[in-house]
Amino acid sequence: MNDTNQKIGFIDNSRLITESLVKAGADVFVGYPITPANLLYYYANKRFPSFFAAPDEITTVQLMTGFSACSRIPVTATSFPGFALMIESINMAYMMELPMVIVLVQRLGPATGSATGGAQGDISMVSNIISGGLAIPVFSVSDPVDNWKISAKCVEMAVKLRTPVILITSKEEVMTQFSFDLNKLDEIKPIQRKFYEKDEAFKPYLADESLIPQFLPLTNTKHQVRYTASTHNSNGILQNSTKEALDNTERLHNKNIMHIKDYTFFKYDKQEGAEILIISYGITSMAAINAVETLRIEGIKISLLIVKTLFPIPIEYYNIVDEYNKIIFAEENLTGQYRKAMFGNQPSNKISGVNKMGKMIDPEEIVLKFKELVRETRTKEMGGVNSEQ
Amino acid sequence: MKKYLNDNPLPFCKGCGHSLVSENTEKALNNLGIKPLDVILVTDIGCHGIIDKAFQTHTVHGLHGRSVALASGVSAGLNNPDKKVLVFLGDGGATIGMQHIINAAHYNYNMTVVIHNNFLYGMTGGQPSEFTPLGFKTPTLSEGADHSNYDICKIVAAAGANYVRRIIGIGDFSEQLTEAFSVKGFSLIEIIEICTSYAVKANPGMKLGKVAEKAGLVAKLYVNEDKKAFVTKVNNAHESLIEQIKVMTVNYKSNIKKPVRIMISGSAGEGVQVAAELLAKSAIISGLNSTKKGSYPVTVGVGFSSSEVIISPEPIKYTGFPSPEILFITSQDGLDYAKATISKMTENDCIYLDNSLNNPETKAKIIKHDYRNKTGSKYASIYALLYYINSSGIFPKEAFYDTFVQNMNSSKVDITTLLN
Ligand SMILES: Cc1ncc(C[n+]2csc(CCOP(=O)(O)OP(=O)(O)O)c2C)c(N)n1
């Protein structure tokens, strides 16, 4: 760190996330306190143009939706207990197509669990919070530069796609302080919003080939605006199951799938000749990087995929997976939630997990898993019987 | 010609009280002379809520019970007292979302809440709500309700609303609606109604006025005040959180070749977190990378306080902490908290233990010293750190001195004496 071109500060990711969101254009924070999201609440209180202390998490997302309908860009930060209360309201905002960012800081559950325990235990939940299994963008952040870049991306995608966006992180990531070169932070420009400008009557849910309808806030006095969370036609009029209304609901899913290239983020560290790929995300990706370094120092070939766009799952991940004989998934939960999201519940010889609950995964555990896999494969190749089978 | 309603027929059963509310709303808005697109109608889920399609104002149709919270967001987002935010909700929505009503009244958001109280859940088949009066029958309550109803007017008046009124929803009540709509801040009007489909058959011969009277629901004005309405604060001039960071310059040099994991474990209020931060920052100005985490019980003022610091010549990616190489224990709380950690430490590791504490069972080397009494328990952690920096030469003690002076300028402890 002796480089004189560096601007070293002692910071944390809560600070980076908050600043990045505001720089990108988010302008109102609505929050209800919960560990380990309190540092975000604290910074938001100092930094957001408007700050609201909501009386509960249902109200939080309702207020956010009201703000969003008036063209403000709302953010909240919570943890599982609060997020669980928000789910119906997030569905409402999704149906109304109103942008917002929800930062979900994972802690150890179930229920109140351990407020100060880290976890990656809410992945299965966020993958399917929209009733019907419709796609909603979910990002996971790992290193500080990602926290900076992807937080801004959340704002951009929420506005562009007109959808709630979820940024999932965890206790260790938002509460640890670290030395950091501030010069690594690229400039972030605020999102420019475009509103409907024509004279013809405004149809709030009429979309062109982009599948994204144009937006008009409730502040406008030129066109009537209707926002509704009930199944509706392009005018925003409730219709139970007409083709137009069902097509509209399907569009909500399709738009987020159609534009996924605009928000597919991952880091693929490929090593020629490697037969095993490690996949990780969030807090555990840091252990995975260390494990890969250790293995390579030993002369072992190994590749690493760090996924940052968790949902919808980008097709690129499957293309990468196809290049390997064996996959190791490292994530801090008991059941391998992202592994199952990608490959289902069927046990597979190709895919194995390093999983743990209640403590961070140690790089050493990933290294051991790798070695165990290699041993097993060799035993099989030599026609031997693995004593564990 | 209607101005706020369109030409669609009203969507309710014949004789339903909800129709009268819409017709009277049309008249009341006309009385106000407000432009249709300055009106935002937020409707709840229930029979009353499907009215949005009949209005040519802006309309927002959200979730069951949450309309008042959603309208609060709309009101705060508009931040314009000349707009009219109207909320239509039923006694069902008011039951499940009572807190939102109390909260909106308490904040005094600019809005008028119109409660369509027909004593039951119309849309789902006539089940009772918490507004169903004692003895009132519904299709699922043939014996009649066994407890009395909420009085929403009294509740909301107590919560601080500017205007509260109850009316029996028969005939022309547009005057009262006009009055409620013209209030700045939070107003609520409860309209006692009849659900022709579910209430009439279950309660033969019922008279609305009589039911209300028996239930203690007096049709009158409860509050009419002029307290200041809510205004959303907007400040675009907050300082960037990055600009606020103190940039550190590397003035010293450390000779360590690999990461060192250091844990400080002591008691709340004894400077553990501060000491750890000073350690991390001193390492940084000695050209090292550093991370710090704190652990303490949720009741931050009592019990243990512990912190984990990594200092390293290489960038630190994995911030996990299997077990420390150096552990400072400055109090009994700290010793109890670090038990599991201590058991994992090896002969290469070192524990700096306060003289007052009994040696724990461990493979690690134990160095005992009087940390607590030298400078008082409040500075025990800092003192222990200094002792270590001095003896280990991990980085120059001047780095710690500089950091201390910069960060602790109000401190009563004289760092120079400590250093010696
Ligand atoms: C969270 C939730 N719970 C339950 C329902 C089902 N539900 C729809 S309308 C309604 C009650 C409506 O009664 P009320 O609010 O009094 O309006 P009314 O139909 O009488 O006009 C209920 C319980 C729902 N939509 N959402």
Ligand code: SF4
């Ligand atoms: S069911 Fe009752 S509340 Fe619903 S529209 Fe019919 S009469 Fe009105």
